Amino acid sequence: MRKLPNNLTIESTSGVFKPSKLPIHESAIKHVTGKAEYIDDMPEWPNELHIATGQSTEAHADIVSINLDKVRAHPGVIDVIVQADIPGEVDVSPVLSGDLLLAGDFVHFIGQSIFAVAATSLRAAKQAVELAEIVYKPREATLHPKQSLDRQEFVLPTHTIQNGDPKEAMKTAPHTIKSDIYIKGQEHFYLEGQISVAIPNEDGGVLVYASSQHPAEVQKLVAKVLDLPVAQILVEVRRMGGGFGGKESQAAVFSCMAAVFAIRNRRPVKYRVPRQDDMVQTGKRHDFWNSYEVGFSKEGEIISAEYDMVGKCGCTADLSDGVVDRAMFHADNAYHLPNARISGYRGKTHTVSSTAFRGFGGPKGVLLAEAVIEEIAATVGKDPLDVRKINCYQDGKSTTPYGQEVDENVLLPLIEELEASSNYRARREAINAFNKQSPFLKKGLALTPVKFGISFTSKHLNQGGALVHVYTDGSVHVSHGGTEMGQGLYTKVGQIVAKTFGIDFTRVNVGSTRTDKVPNASPTAASAGTDLNGMAALDAVMTIKGRLQEFAMEHFGIAADDFAIEDDVVKLGSGGNAEEMSFPEFVKLAYMNRVSLSSTGFYKTPKIGYDRKAAKGRPFLYYSNGAAVSEVIVDTFTGEYKVTQVDILHDVGDSINSDIDIGQIEGAFVQGMGWLTSEELSWDEKGRITTNSPANYKIPTSADVPEKFTVKLFERPNSEESVYRSKAVGEPPLMLGISVWCALKDACAAVCDHTFSPPLAVPATPEAVYYSLQAAEMFKQQSISKQSVSEQKA
Missing domain, CATH: 3.30.365.10 (Aldehyde oxidase/xanthine dehydrogenase, molybdopterin binding domain)
Structure with missing residues (x-):
């Protein structure tokens, strides 16, 4: 049991989450019946525009000339942009630099976007981009990782981890083997492709509905591209039809493009990428x-x-x-x-x-x-x-x-079992x-x-936030920084909130992930979604529960240990003098006595740290x-x-x-x-x-x-x-x-x-x-x- 302020505890013994009937995935019935709303299910605005992009046909080349006259003249085309039309920064890289919203004077891969078209239909936009006249001057291309090693062409410096003296130890080994293996990558093949809708607002900002594992990054990059403060961009993600990492960094590109057209034309804009374009234009698992x-x-x-x-x-x-x-x-x-x-x-x-x-x-x-x-x-x-x-x-x-110790003796017993x-x-x-x-x-x-390490290897990403509201009828609303892509994160966070409060799971509603509810959230990745966001939600609940306990102690004159919430019932006092109230009754009483029923929560992963220079x-x-x-x-x-x-x-x-x-x-x-x-x-x-x-x-x-x-x-x-x-x-x-x-x-x-x-x-x-x-x-x-x-x- 973990002790918290006011003698509140969190159970951590085995079997905490083993009720007679586990909650099903919070959207399971909606998925099966077709009621789960994805971005492409949202009703389209009457004046909504649709995007397609003109793509490079060369892997590595200078762009000699571009003629887009026929593109602009195609029926249904409302707007056409090139790199120079982007109002803010062109670079939409997630961490470093080099990922351009639209190519400039040269291209780096076949499929790279050179220009973009907004039209009254996706069909019109797709037809229009085929009419572009682009002249290239090809350069030599590097296509295989072994080539990049031989040519010493790297996107970032090499890193080495070493322990002991491998070369000397190799000399004394009775047997040695030397070989290589080429391991190919993998296409994400999410059921829902890349998609985003951008809607301009009256303040000059934009609301973005994104299919993204990283709403905070979408918000930041849209702001950069539009040259606006981050606070003027609102990003909402209710669910994704799969992500698998393919929507961690690269989903932001599509939101940025939609936002540029939305602001330029003061119209809602949808960028839904056809599967074939998606498979050409988005990255894969690394070979x-x-x-x-x-x-x-x-x-x-x-x-x-x-x-x-x-x-x-x-x-x-x-x-x-x-x-x-x-x-x-x-x-x-x-x-x-x-x-x-x-x-x-x-x-x-x-x-x-x-x-x-x-x-x-x-x-x-x-x-x-x-x-x-x-x-x-x-x-x-x-x-x-x-x-x-x-x-x-x-x-x-x-x-x-x-240099990290594998101090939990699990592997060998698990293998032998x-x-x-x-x-x-x-x-x-x-x-x-x-x-x-x-x-x-x-x-x-x-x-x-398999032994797989859990935490982001970038230390600053190991943080999570949440916002919890308790309403006067005993219902609870939770917002957190994690995104739902079918993996059940919302369900687990709901369970954590219900368990920590001591109430029924059906009382808890986990809302869409929004950047105005939880700011600067880390991506839902590295298998850390429940660890980070669950702990943050738990922190918020414990704050509210602490206030309720203090109120109960003052109002009913009881000791800290005489307050408990179990199975939707609030227990006040001990022995034969104990009172019981339903959770809604008690919450309403607390509200009438001006107790705050809302709190943010925060969690940062402890103990972790990696010295890159020492590689330890x-x-x-x-x-x-x-x-x-x-x-x-x-x-x-x-x-x-x-x-x-x-x-x-x-x-x-x-x-x-x-x-x-x-x-x-x-x-x-x-x-x-x-x-x-x-x-x-x-x-x-x-x-x-x-x-x-x-x-x-x-x-x-x-x-x-x-x-x-x-x-x-x-x-x-x-x-x-x-x-x-x-x-x-x-x-x-x-x-x-x-x-x-x-x-x-x-x-x-x-x-x-x-x-x-x-x-x-x-x-x-x-x-x-x-x-x-x-x-x-x-x-x-x-x-x-x-x-x-x-x-x-x-």
Whole structure:
């Protein structure tokens, strides 16, 4: 129990949020019935304008000339702007610089906006932009992260983390391996595309409805572009139809464009981006080219590791500094690296600027760690799970390369619990027996863990705000800085408020996220939405509850300990003299006695800090952990495969809403599986993205979800003082999908009896699996040939 002023307490013991019936997602029924209102569902204004932009057809070029006469003359066109027409700043970068609302004298990627059109319909705007006459002078383009490394072209300086002496340790290692792995990115493919509506107001400012994970940033950038004070811009976000990081920084561009036209024309403006334009003009998960050298013992224990990680950042920095840092922080994943050097390069390429995606750079680091384990296991001839357990963080092996202690002993117990509950050993034996007698079908099995740090790696973002009002009928309104994109944040914050007050969940209404209610809010990202905003809401509730307690003590003449609110009933006094009042009755009485029933709340994450110069510190408050066992079956003739069974055990601390958490785990796993199997991003030799629609970019469907899919929660409260001892759940489970990639690799290796670890591309499409199977078969034939020659010589 945590003590607060006036002897009020917050329960933190296990099982706090385990009522007989958990609240469902606050918009679940609205989603299913179609009553949930997204921006494109809002009634259009009679004089509303629609936007389209003219896009670059060159990856890297000077603009020699632009003729927009035919564009302006097209029927329905009301306004056309170029960079010079922007009233304020042209740069709309989230952190550094380089992201331009409209290009000027040169372009940096195919699809970059050069000019914009506002018309009476989207069709008219789209038709008009095709009439532009633009002449380019092309320059040489860099398109691959390996090219950026070779040419030393970076958007930001390189950063290195090091502990021990990896080079000396490498010299003494009994075994070493040296290789590289190219890990492709991922398209966000949110169901609701990028969209914004801007409405001018009578004071010269603008109201913006945005589909954004970062309303405060939208507000700030719209103000910069319009050359107005931030206070004249109001941004509201009720919900998004998915975000996954794609609406953290890059959604602001569309709001800025809509706002410019709204102010210029004094008319409401909608900018709804068609899917194909969205997929061309917005950033993806970063590709990474990772090279590694690892030294290890005969048992497979890692002695030394040297990693070079090159992120494909695109043409500008965007959020790449944090993304590459996060990849570096997770290159150890669940494994102790006693001697390590991890270098992260921010590769500049003439492609759309890569951006945040669920997990930030973490999945690229975790996959590198797991790929290394697979290679080590093949070298020493052991089951990869045994190599994982040898290297796993545990007592005596608990310091990360960046100096943070993994002081919560969760990983190994969690792995071993899943190993037992999934019958891993028995299934391994059965699969080995199947593979020996099956020449054409091969099965694979893998158990992979994840250790994911929770906190923004930029320290200043680890803060949250909230505003709570209690009305005289006992109903409660909550505003906070977090945004709802389907993940259940509003529901969890509502539960936290209800639990802390001691009232029924149905009394609590969580309102739209608005910049006039909670200012300067951090983005809803880094899995920190509940941690930050839940704690801020809790802080506001405790302030109001403290006032109510003081009023009760004075009005009823009771001691502090004789005041309590439980199950909507206010208890006043103790023993036989105790009075009881309903919560609405008591609140109305407090109001009549002039007690303030409103409060702001604030929270900042404690203990964290990272010294970038020393490359040491504590970037994370705690770690979320999990493990997954995936089983696959592969057709060796075609490379086609099916995921037949998945078992997951995931650590969410003391769950606030287990139904929502399990749903998040299931969804994240499938999205991670999609990244590693079917979702293949491709660009042509000119830098044009060729996977630009649902026809050529394949996300997982319900048919890809295994019939046997079990998710269980690891029952252990967070050892850190998070909100009600819960843990973040949004991002970490995505990396459990890596178990599918490892299982496919295991099935391919079965062709040569696991004497060789055949390379497997990321994503592991059926074609990639086929090539991996061929590599295994070739190794097998070469081994047979060598053995035959050896026998002949003998």
